[in-house]
Amino acid sequence: MLDWGEVRRRANEDGEFRLHSRFWSSRVRLDVGDEQHKLTVAAGEVTDIEPWFGAVAANLSIAAPREDWDALLESVPRPFYQDLYPATVHHGFEVTGDTAHFCAYYPAIRRLIEIMREVNNAQV
Known part of the structure; x- marks a missing residue:
């Protein structure tokens, strides 16, 4: 799906993401979809993005079918796929876990998804 190393690099070099995180x-x-990835953030730096094997608990989980991720990461997303929150209300995204991580760092999560969108569309 994505070049996760590039997502990590861009997030760590992105001033907006670093400010919010x-x-x-x-x-x-x-x-x-069927793939799980663990994104580790330490003091605002994305230290790792790797396959998730479920051995360690997550603070926050963002899940959706692959088709919904593809729609969210389009260069110009359709209505209600422009942002994670409306995608959870109107489409198949589900956010679970510690709401403090979701609410307090939503601007960082939103920017991370924008970076994922940039990386996804740079590969085309």
Whole structure:
């Protein structure tokens, strides 16, 4: 799906992401259809994005069918796929876990998804 190394590099070089994530330390599980990835953030830096094997609990989980991820990451997303929150209300996205991580760091999560969108469309 994505070049996760490039997502990590761009996030760590992105001023907006780093500003919004500066106090964030978390393990985020990203379920992209049947694929699971663990994104580790330590003091605002994405230290790792790797396959998730479920041995360690996540603070936050973002899950959706692959088709919904594909729609969210289009260069110009359709209505209600422009942002994670409306995608959870109107489409197949589900966010679970510690709501403090979701609410406090939503701007960082939103920017991370924008970076994922940029990487996804750079590969085309």
